[in-house]
Amino acid sequence: MTDAKTGKTLTLKKKTVAAGDNPEGERRKRAGGRARQVAQLDRQREQQRSMTPDPRPSSLPQPTTGTGTGTGTGTGTTPAPRKPSAERNRYPGEPIPERQPNSYAEQDAFRSKPGARRAAATPRAEIFPVFTPCPQGLEDALVAEMQALGFDDAVPARAGCRFHTDWTGILRANLYSRLATRVLVEVAYGPVQHEDDILDLALDTPWERWFGAEQTLRVDTSAIRSPMQSLQYCNLRVKDGICDRLRDREGERPSIDTVRPDARVHLFLTEDSATLYLDTSGESLFKRGWRMEKGEAPLRENLAAGILALSGWDPSQALMDPFCGSGTILIEGAWIALGVPAGIWRPFGFERLRNHDARHWRDLKDEARSRIAPRLESPIVGYDLDPSAIEAAKSNLDRAWLTPGTIRFEVGDARSAPPAADSGWLVTNPPYGERLPSEQDTGLWREWAQNLKQNYSDWNVSIISSDMDLPKALRLKPLRRYPLYNGALDCRLFSFEMVAAGYRQK
Numbered sequence: 001m002t003d004a005k006t007g008k009t010l011t012l013k014k015k016t017v018a019a020g021d022n023p024e025g026e027r028r029k030r031a032g033g034r035a036r037q038v039a040q041l042d043r044q045r046e047q048q049r050s051m052t053p054d055p056r057p058s059s060l061p062q063p064t065t066g067t068g069t070g071t072g073t074g075t076g077t078t079p080a081p082r083k084p085s086a087e088r089n090r091y092p093g094e095p096i097p098e099r100q101p102n103s104y105a106e107q108d109a110f111r112s113k114p115g116a117r118r119a120a121a122t123p124r125a126e127i128f129p130v131f132t133p134c135p136q137g138l139e140d141a142l143v144a145e146m147q148a149l150g151f152d153d154a155v156p157a158r159a160g161c162r163f164h165t166d167w168t169g170i171l172r173a174n175l176y177s178r179l180a181t182r183v184l185v186e187v188a189y190g191p192v193q194h195e196d197d198i199l200d201l202a203l204d205t206p207w208e209r210w211f212g213a214e215q216t217l218r219v220d221t222s223a224i225r226s227p228m229q230s231l232q233y234c235n236l237r238v239k240d241g242i243c244d245r246l247r248d249r250e251g252e253r254p255s256i257d258t259v260r261p262d263a264r265v266h267l268f269l270t271e272d273s274a275t276l277y278l279d280t281s282g283e284s285l286f287k288r289g290w291r292m293e294k295g296e297a298p299l300r301e302n303l304a305a306g307i308l309a310l311s312g313w314d315p316s317q318a319l320m321d322p323f324c325g326s327g328t329i330l331i332e333g334a335w336i337a338l339g340v341p342a343g344i345w346r347p348f349g350f351e352r353l354r355n356h357d358a359r360h361w362r363d364l365k366d367e368a369r370s371r372i373a374p375r376l377e378s379p380i381v382g383y384d385l386d387p388s389a390i391e392a393a394k395s396n397l398d399r400a401w402l403t404p405g406t407i408r409f410e411v412g413d414a415r416s417a418p419p420a421a422d423s424g425w426l427v428t429n430p431p432y433g434e435r436l437p438s439e440q441d442t443g444l445w446r447e448w449a450q451n452l453k454q455n456y457s458d459w460n461v462s463i464i465s466s467d468m469d470l471p472k473a474l475r476l477k478p479l480r481r482y483p484l485y486n487g488a489l490d491c492r493l494f495s496f497e498m499v500a501a502g503y504r505q506k
C-alpha cells in the first residue's frame with residue numbers, strides 16, 4: 001500500500017512566470033507551461049541517465065549525437081541494462097507481469113509468421129516530418145509537451161502539432177505523449193485534382209519499407225474542403241495504389257482488416273492536395289490500456305491530461321475531483337505525478353511494422369520504467385455521489401497498476417466534500433446541465449460554490465463544462481477560460497483561484 005502523504009520523490013522546478021506583455025503569448029505559455037514542465041522533468045531524468053556508457057553491443061544501431069536538427073534524440077538516449085522483470089523498478093501495484101498487454105512473445109510470434117520480411121533498419125539519422133493530432137483546444141499545450149520532450153521545432157497546427165524527428169523520436173513521442181491522439185509520419189504529399197492523382201501518389205510511395213503482404217492494412221480518409229465527390233472512393237484509390245505497388249514488387253498484396261490491422265495509413269485531403277500518413281500509434285493514444293469501466297460520460301484520457309496541463313497543476317501538490325466518475329482525471333494525475341509514461345502498458349502500431357527493432361524498443365521502455373517514482377508526494381482524492389462510479393474508478397485504478405491507496409476514491413457529495421489538503425488543485429468535469437432537472441441544477445451549483453468559498457481558500461479550481469453559464473450559476477468569475485472540445489461538444493475550461501475572502505477576480 002502506498003502512503004500518499006509520505007515520501008519526497010518528485011522534485012519539480014517552480015513554474016516560471018512569463019515575462020513579456022503580449023497577452024496571446026502569455027496565454028500560450030500558461031496553456032502549455034505545465035505540460036512542458038512535466039515533460040521536461042522526464043527529459044532531465046533521461047539526460048542524467050545518458051551520462052552512463054551505452055551497454056548495447058556495437059552491432060546495434062547507435063544513437064546519433066548533435067544532429068542539430070532538433071529531432072528530440074540529440075541527447076543520444078542511453079538505455080539501462082535490462083534487468084530481470086522481478087528486479088525492475090515498480091510503481092505501486094505493478095506485481096503481475098502477465099497482465100502486460102504488449103507481450104514480447106506475442107510480438108516475436110508475429111515476426112516469425114510465414115512470409116514476414118525484415119526491412120532494412122531505418123537509418124538512425126533519417127528525419128521524418130510528423131503530425132500529432134490532439135483534441136481541439138490543446139494545440140498549445142501539446143506543442144509545449146513536444147518541445148519539452150525535445151522536439152524543438154514543434155509548432156501548432158489545426159487540432160494538432162507538427163515537428164521533425166528520427167525513428168527513435170517517433171517511438172518516444174508515442175511512449176511519452178499524454179496529449180497526442182496519434183503519431184503520424186508524413187510519407188507522401190502532392191497536389192491532387194482527380195481521384196487518379198491519389199492512386200498515383202500511393203503508387204509512388206515506398207510502402208515496402210514499412211509493410212507488405214504479411215501485414216493486414218486499413219486506410220482512413222478525412223478531408224477539409226475537398227472537391228472530391230466520394231471520400232470512400234478516394235480511400236479505395238489509396239488501397240489500390242498500395243496493394244498494386246506491393247504486388248508488383250513482392251508478388252503479393254496485403255489484405256484489408258478494418259478491426260485489428262497491422263498497418264494503418266491515413267489520407268488527408270484539402271481543396272487541392274493530398275497527404276499520406278503512416279500511423280505509428282495503432283489504437284488511439286488516449287487508450288492507455290487501463291480503462292474498462294466507463295461510468296457516466298467519461299473524459300478521454302488525453303483530454304483529462306490536457307485539462308490538468310491547462311489548469312497549471314503542480315504534480316507535487318494535492319489534486320481533487322469531487323465529481324470523479326470513473327476517475328479519469330485523477331488516474332491521469334497519478335501517472336503524471338509518478339512519471340509513468342502514458343504508453344508504457346499498451347501496444348503500438350509501429351511494433352507490427354517491418355522496420356521494428358524490438359530490442360531498441362525494449363531498451364527505451366526499460367529506461368522509462370526505471371524512472372517511475374515509487375510514491376506520490378501529495379494526496380489525490382476523488383468523490384462521487386454514485387457508488388457504482390466509485391467502484392468503476394477503483395477498478396480502473398487497479399488496471400492502471402496503482403495500489404488502492406494511491407488515490408482515495410470515496411462515495412460523497414461535492415457539496416460537502418472536505419478539501420484534501422490546505423491548498424491544492426481541484427480539477428473536475430461535473431455533470432452536464434441537460435442531465436439534471438433545472439431546479440436541482442441551480443441548487444447543486446449554489447451549494448457546491450458555497451462549499452468552495454467556505455472551505456477551499458488557497459485552492460485552484462478548474463472546471464470543464466459545456467454549460468457556458470456555469471460561472472454565473474456558481475456566482476464565481478473565472479480568471480481564465482480555455483475553449484476546448486470534448487469530442488464534438490464545445491466546452492470551456494473555467495479556472496478560478498479561491499482565496500480566504502472567497503475567490504480572486506481577474
Ligand SMILES: C[S@@+](CC[C@H](N)C(=O)[O-])C[C@H]1O[C@@H](n2cnc3c(N)ncnc32)[C@H](O)[C@@H]1O
Nearest residue numbers: 298299323325326328384385386413414429431
Ligand atoms: C460527467 S461525470 C464525470 C465523468 C468523469 N470525469 C470520468 O471521466 O469518468 C459527472 C459525475 O458527477 C457525479 N455527481 C453528480 N452529482 C454529484 C454530487 N452532488 N456530488 C458528487 N458527484 C456527483 C455523477 O455521478 C457523475 O459520475
